Amino acid sequence: MQSFVSMEEAFGLIGDVVQDRLTLIEQVTLSDAVNRYVAEPVVAQLSIPPHTNSARDGFALSTEQSLRASRGEVIPIAMEIRAGDSPDQLPADDSAGCVQIMTGAPVPPWATHIAMVEDTEQLSAGIRVARLSPEGMWIRHVGSDIRAGEAILAPGRRVLPEHIQALASSGVTRVSVHRLPKVAVCSTGEELVQLDAGTPGPGQIYDSNRPFMAAMLTNFGCDLVVNQHVGDSLEEMTGYIKDAMAAEADLVVSSGAVSMGNYDFVKPALEAIGAELIFHKVTQKPGKPLLFARLPNGALYFGLPGNPVSTVVNCRFYVHYALTGMQQRPPESPLKLRLAHDFEKQQGQALFLKAIVRRGKGGAMVEALDGQESFETAPLLKMNGWIVLSEHVGSMSAGDLVSFFPASPRGLPDIF
Ligand code: AMP
Ligand code: MG
Numbered sequence: 005m006q007s008f009v010s011m012e013e014a015f016g017l018i019g020d021v022v023q024d025r026l027t028l029i030e031q032v033t034l035s036d037a038v039n040r041y042v043a044e045p046v047v048a049q050l051s052i053p054p055h056t057n058s059a060r061d062g063f064a065l066s067t068e069q070s071l072r073a074s075r076g077e078v079i080p081i082a083m084e085i086r087a088g089d090s091p092d093q094l095p096a097d098d099s100a101g102c103v104q105i106m107t108g109a110p111v112p113p114w115a116t117h118i119a120m121v122e123d124t125e126q127l128s129a130g131i132r133v134a135r136l137s138p139e140g141m142w143i144r145h146v147g148s149d150i151r152a153g154e155a156i157l158a159p160g161r162r163v164l165p166e167h168i169q170a171l172a173s174s175g176v177t178r179v180s181v182h183r184l185p186k187v188a189v190c191s192t193g194e195e196l197v198q199l200d201a202g203t204p205g206p207g208q209i210y211d212s213n214r215p216f217m218a219a220m221l222t223n224f225g226c227d228l229v230v231n232q233h234v235g236d237s238l239e240e241m242t243g244y245i246k247d248a249m250a251a252e253a254d255l256v257v258s259s260g261a262v263s264m265g266n267y268d269f270v271k272p273a274l275e276a277i278g279a280e281l282i283f284h285k286v287t288q289k290p291g292k293p294l295l296f297a298r299l300p301n302g303a304l305y306f307g308l309p310g311n312p313v314s315t316v317v318n319c320r321f322y323v324h325y326a327l328t329g330m331q332q333r334p335p336e337s338p339l340k341l342r343l344a345h346d347f348e349k350q351q352g353q354a355l356f357l358k359a360i361v362r363r364g365k366g367g368a369m370v371e372a373l374d375g376q377e378s379f380e381t382a383p384l385l386k387m388n389g390w391i392v393l394s395e396h397v398g399s400m401s402a403g404d405l406v407s408f409f410p411a412s413p414r415g416l417p418d419i420f
Contacts, residue, residue: 005281010395011354014286015325015335018296018304021282022329025302027182027254034171037163039225040181041331046157049175051147055091056113058105059142063124063131064115066098073119073133080130085109101130111143118142150174160332182331185255188230188248189217192241192260192269193310196233212381213259213308213315220319221257223412224327229253236261241273249301254330256303257323260310263293270295270307279305287395288354290314290378294322311378317356320390324413338392338407339416344369347400349393357391358383361408370408387411 009017029043058064069079080101085094087108094112095103103112111118116139123135149170150156156170157163163179171179196211197204204210211233218231229251234240241261248256262270262284274281280298284307288294291314295307304326308318328335341361349355357372372391373383389410393400400406410416 006283008285008287009283011286011288011392012394014283014294014296014322017282018322018326019329019335021296021298021304022326025254025304025330026332027185027330029180030183031178031180033178034163034168034176037179037181038165038168040163040179040184041333042157042159042161042163042179043182043332044159044180045155046171046176046179048150048152048154048156048170050173051152052149052170052173053144053146055110056146057087057108057144058111058118059107059144060118060120061107062105062118062120062142063133064103064105064111065117065119065133066102066114067116067139069098069102070117070119070133070136070139073131074136076132078127078130078132115143116140160334162333184225184227185327185330186229186251186253187221187226188244188251188253188256189214189221189228190230190232190234190244190258191217191310192234192236192258194236194267198233212312213310216312216315217257217259217308217319220316221323223414224324226255226327230256234258236267236269238269238272238276241269242276245273245277245279245299245305249299249303253303255323255326256299256305257308257319258306259308259315262295262307262309274299274305274307286354287352288356290356290376291318294318296322309378312381313358313378313384316384317390320411320413321356321392321409336409336413338409340405341368341370341408342366343391343400343402343404343406344371345402347372349397349399351398352395354395355391355393357393358387359389359391359408360387361389370406 073079081104082095082100084104086106091110098114119133119136125132191211191214195208197208198211218228230248234244258270261268274297278300282296284295285292286294291309293309297305299305306323308315357376359370359372361368361370373387375383389408392407
C-alpha cells in the first residue's frame with residue numbers, strides 16, 4: 005500500500021484498478037438508453053436516407069427535360085409520386101414526361117433536377133418552369149447522412165435524446181450500455197443522529213454525509229444497493245463490507261473512521277476481510293486521509309474521511325473518476341478560467357477550493373470563497389464549482405489561469 009500519494013498519483017492508481025472492473029453490459033431499448041453510457045459500438049443497420057429522395061415538393065426532371073423547360077417549353081407530367089411510394093413504381097425513363105414529386109418521395113434514377121412547386125405553373129398539358137434549381141439540388145442521396153454498417157456511437161458516449169433521431173432512422177432498436185453501477189454507502193460514528201430520529205442530544209450531530217452521498221451517487225447514475233449507518237466498531241464495519249459484497253456492489257463507500265483516531269475502524273476492517281489496500285492519504289486539502297482499496301471480490305472501496313467537505317470533494321472527484329472509468333468514459337477535463345484575486349499557497353499539497361465563477365467584463369472570472377475549512381458547509385450553498393490546484397503550484401496572482409470543475413460534472417454552471 006502507498007501512503008501520502010499526490011492527487012495525480014491517486015487518480016493514476018484508481019484509473020489502473022478500474023480497467024479490471026468495468027460495469028457489466030445490458031441491452032436496452034432506445035428510450036431506456038438515454039443518459040446511459042454506450043458499452044459496445046453502435047452500428048447503423050440502414051443507410052440514411054435509405055433511398056434517394058426529394059427534399060422539396062415539386063417536379064423531377066431529366067437533363068433533357070430541364071433543357072426544354074429552361075427554353076420555356078411545357079413538360080407533361082407522367083405521374084405523381086408520394087412519400088412512402090416504392091422506387092419500383094417509378095417510370096423507367098423520362099419518355100412519358102416528368103414526375104410530380106412530394107418531399108421524401110423516391111427520385112427516379114434518371115432525374116437530375118427538382119423544380120420546386122412554387123417555381124412552376126401548372127397547365128392542363130403539363131408544367132412550365134419559371135425558375136429551375138441547379139442540377140442535383142433538393143436531391144437527397146442514399147447514405148449521404150449515415151451509411152449502413154457505419155459505427156455511429158463509440159463506447160463511453162452518453163446517449164442523449166437527440167441521438168435517438170439517428171439511431172431510430174438507421175434501424176438501431178436496442179443499444180448495448182453499461183449497467184448502472186451498484187454502489188453501497190455507509191456513514192460511521194457514534195456521534196451521528198439520523199434525520200428522522202429527532203433532535204441530536206448533547207455531543208451529537210446530524211448525519212449529513214449519508215444523505216449527501218446517497219444523493220450525489222444517485223445523481224451520478226448509480227444504483228444504491230446498501231445504505232446504512234455503522235457504529236464505531238470493527239464488527240459493524242466488517243459487517244457492512246460483507247453486506248456490500250453480498251449485494252454485489254461494484255463500488256463500496258464509507259464516510260469517517262479512516263484517520264488516526266482510536267475508533268477509526270475502516271482500515272482494520274479491510275485488513276480483516278483480506279482487501280488489497282492500494283493507497284491511504286493523499287497530499288491534498290481537504291480530505292487528506294482518503295483510502296482506496298480493492299475487496300476480495302474485485303469491488304472497489306473508497307474510505308472517505310468524515311468531515312462534510314472532505315466527503316464532498318472525495319466523492320465529487322475520486323469516486324466520480326472511478327465511476328467514469330468503469331463506464332469507459334473519457335476523464336473529465338477542467339475549464340481554464342482566470343482567477344479574480346491573488347491567492348497564497350504552499351507547494352506540496354493539492355487544494356480543492358469551493359469557488360464561484362461569475363461573468364466579468366473581460367469574460368468569466370473565478371473566485372475562491374471564504375470558509376475553506378473542511379467542516380465549513382455554508383460556502384457549498386454559494387459555490388458553483390471547484391478550483392483545483394495541483395501540489396506542484398505555489399501562490400497565484402489575479403488573472404492567472406486555474407482549473408475549474410463545475411459542481412455538477414454533468415453541467416456547466418448557470419452563467420454559461
Ligand atoms: P472522522 O473522519 O470519523 O474522524 O470524522 C471527522 C469529522 O467529521 C468529525 O467531526 C465527525 O463528527 C464528522 N463526521 C463524520 N461523519 C459524519 C457524518 N456522516 N455527517 C456529518 N459529520 C460527520
Ligand atoms: Mg468518526
